[in-house]
Amino acid sequence: MMIEEYVREVLNKGRRIDGRRFDEYRKIIVEKDIIEKAEGSARVKLGNTEVIAGVKLNVLKPFPDTPEEGVLIVNAEFLPIAHEEYEPGPPGEDEIELARVVDRAIRESKAIKLEELCIEPSEKVWGVFIDITVINDDGNLMDAACLAATAALEVTKIPKYEEDKIIRGEYQGKLPLRAKPVIVTVAKYGRRFLVDLKKEEEEIIDTKVSIGVFDGKVCAIQKQGQGYISLRDIETILELALRKSQELKKVI
Amino acid sequence: MIRKIVLPGEYLEEQRGRKLGTGVYKEGTKVFSAVLGTPKISDTEISVIPLAGKYIPKVNNMVIGVIKDVEITGWVVDINAPYMAYLPLSEGVKEFVDIKKVDLSQFYDIGDWIYCQIFKVPRNKIVQLSMKAENARKLEGGVIVKITPYKIPRLIGKGGSMIKIISEKTKTTIIPGQNGLVWVKGKDVEKAIKAIELIEKESYIYGLTEKVTRLLEK
Amino acid sequence: MKGNVELIIDGKRLDGRKPLEMREVEMKVNVVRNADGSAYVRFGKTIAIAAVYGPTILLPKHLQEDKLLVKVRYSMLPFSVDERKSPGHDRRSIELSKVIKNALAPAIMLDEYPRAVLKVYVEIIQADGSTRVTGTNAASLALAMAGVPMKDLVTACSVGKINDTIVLDLNGIEDNNSQADMAFAMMPSKNRVTLWQMDGQLTKEEIKKMIKIASDACKKLYDMQKKAIRGAFK
Known part of the structure; x- marks a missing residue:
């Protein structure tokens, strides 16, 4: 039997290949401050999925429409070491989508107090660069990536800035934060709703909705995959995501 | 007068034991159109003749x-x-x-x-x-005209009537391929092509044969 | 800061609309002669042209799968916005191309043309908010005109929250200053949601309300799509 058929058969029996409940996450391990050179960092393991997020701060010119606000830039890279199908090269549509959805969850929840990151209006503000790298892909990169980004922001410090120079390794304080957004991706298989898909499950389930949540509110939604959900599924998906977001928040 | 036109997703009828032809799909017992086309519903079969679309190769075509x-x-x-x-x-x-x-x-x-x-x-x-x-x-020789593959049956007409009229009036040999390519060779190729193009453009109207005949007699 | 711009005055939006009113909508098919199917859709000042080529031969061979491969490219033309947009595929358009593909694919009967490719192009001629949904509507019309077998059309619209009010069909200034905006597409005769994106801050109850507004609007847009297609056969 092909692995795809096996995964399907198990799901059809109302179980999952690793014995989890449909609404159960794999074991989550979050380690913060793992990279000394970064202003903030975190490693997240979601079962065998492993993601490292690093935060670097740089001084740059603000956008003209927000002259007194810091700038947030989120980038994602699926490293070629992470899966046999990944190749080195410019970012593909999956990497871009992941980065942009995590960006929205952080931006729209106003997780970073960007208004406190101005050095000189219209001239200099702090740019917060979050780079999310996938070390090993065993499914559900979206949730792992947002966890890693939020955890890394939690420990991010602002470098000292003296005489137009950043002094790396010396800090003036913590990055001001106001929210801890998380993303819960809910997948639909037949009439069932699952969280935290393993890679093998992702191969056969092509309908997912990622929901960004903070303080009981929704800050990002992204339907993914070539499938559809019914109108009446929307409430179920939102409820499941809001419920599971509590658990994820505790892990950070 | 134009024929009824249905769109993808439009409900046609209950299947009621009938065969499903081209251009339709069913959900439960209900039959829907899968394409933009004209429905062809009889006591034995439900299908929709597409107004556009690429040829899908079939054995014996x-x-x-x-x-x-x-x-x-x-x-x-x-x-x-x-x-x-x-x-x-x-x-x-x-x-x-x-x-x-x-x-x-x-x-x-x-x-x-x-x-x-x-x-x-x-x-x-x-x-x-x-x-x-x-x-x-x-x-050998001749001209190839490209039309929507699903309109080939309209070009041929009932029992070959349409293609026969065009052939006779223009003194041409016409070979229609089921993949939408038509080969024309003979005396008034230009007029024959005009007739074929008219069928391509107005396949959904009633009285197409009369319209084609009028064009050929001009 | 977002949400501080006054966009609703005395219950009317800056362009005179009521909160749940669409802009003027125009739909036309067969606008690109060479394409197998094409359409033009305008929501107010937002204009999209979509064209479909195929299904056609997919090369190289190793890309061939047991179902039709759908390729979508969304792009905003350089002159479509206030400040010239440099041409080419930026991160935003790569994401939107994917999102539109995933909005259309559930409706397309992919098993009918295994190992082949279908190319869908969405060009935003002028952008004034809600470009992805305008483009999705045009693409769906173009697919139908190309004779691509589908389970339903796909119909799309946007809803958002501005000045604490829920509004339908955001224009550019509303989009830029919204508290939340949601892009939504569905297969209207099946109640199946194929595109659902949101950024902003909303409660669950607000989302439910917005989904209702969006799905009702899609039903009206669906009638216009049907009219546009039938209009080509007279």
Whole structure:
């Protein structure tokens, strides 16, 4: 039997290949401050999925429409070491989508107090660069990536800035934060709703909705995959995501 | 007067034991249109004749194609489909051919048009062609006109009536390929093409035959 | 800061609309002669042209799968916005191309043309908010005109929250200053949601309300799509 058929058969029996409940996450391990050179960092393991997020701060010119606000830039890279199908090269549509959805969850929840990151209006503000790298892909990169980004922001410090120079390794304080957004991706298989898909499950389930949540509110939604959900599924998906977001928040 | 036009997703009828033809799908017992087209609903079958769309190769269809490449044991043929087609030597030439000595381009060369039959559509979708059908042949001279494949039955007409009128009035030979390519050769090719184009454009109207006849008598 | 710009005055939006009013909508088919199917859709000042080519031969061969491969490219033309947009595929358009593909694919009967490719192009001629949904509507019309087998059309619209009010069909200035905006597409005769994106801050109850507004609007847009297609056969 092909692995795809096996995964399907198990799901059809109302179980999952690793014995989890449909609404159960794999074991989550979050380690913060793992990279000394970064202003903030975190490693997240979601079962065998492993993601490292690093935060670097740089001084740059603000956008003209927000002259007194810091700038947030989120980038994602699926490293070629992470899966046999990944190749080195410019970012593909999956990497871009992941980065942009995590960006929205952080931006729209106003997780970073960007208004406190101005050095000189219209001239200099702090740019917060979050780079999310996938070390090993065993499914559900979206949730792992947002966890890693939020955890890394939690420990991010602002470098000292003296005489137009950043002094790396010396800090003036913590990055001001106001929210801890998380993303819960809910997948639909037949009439069932699952969280935290393993890679093998992702191969056969092509309908997912990622929901960004903070303080009981929704800050990002992204339907993914070539499938559809019914109108009446929307409430179920939102409820499941809001419920599971509590658990994820505790892990950070 | 125009025929009824349905769109993808539009409900047609309950299936009630009838066969499902082209251009439809069912959910439960309900039958819906899968394409933009004109519904054809009888006591035995429900189908929708598409108004547009690419040809899907089917076994036994007679099609018109052009030779794209001459290989050692056969010919690569473009049949105006999303798939390439192949005419193997054994299906292309009746007599024995020693491939060590003979260049296959002496039978069919790049750019030659052929009227042939599909004998196999394998899973890899390299459509297999044959020249063994009775009326299969190389098309010498003439003009190729491209229309929507699903309108070929309209061009042919009931019992071949439409194509016969055009042929007779324009003194041309017309060979319609089920893949939407039509070969025209004879006296008033220009007028024949005009008639074919009219059918392509107005296949959904009633009284098409009269309209075509009027055009031909002008 | 977002949400501080006054966008609703005395219950009317800056362009005079009521909160749940669409802009003027125009739909036309067969606008690109060479394409197998094409359409033009305008929501107010936002204009999209979509064209479909195929299904056609997919090369190289190793890309071939047992179902039709759908390729979508969304792009905003350089002159479509206030400041010239440099041409080419930026991160936003790569994401939107994917999102539109995933909005259309559930409706397309992909098994009908295994190993082939279908190319869908969405060009935003002028952008004034809600470009992805305008483009999705045009693409769906173009697919139908190309004779691509589908389970339903796909119909799309946007809803958002501005000045604490829920509004339908955001224009550019509303989009830029919204508290939340949601892009939504569905297969209207099946109640199946194929595109659902949101950024902003909303409660669950607000989302439910917005989904209702969006799906009702899609039903009206669906009638216009049907009219546009039938209009080509007279």
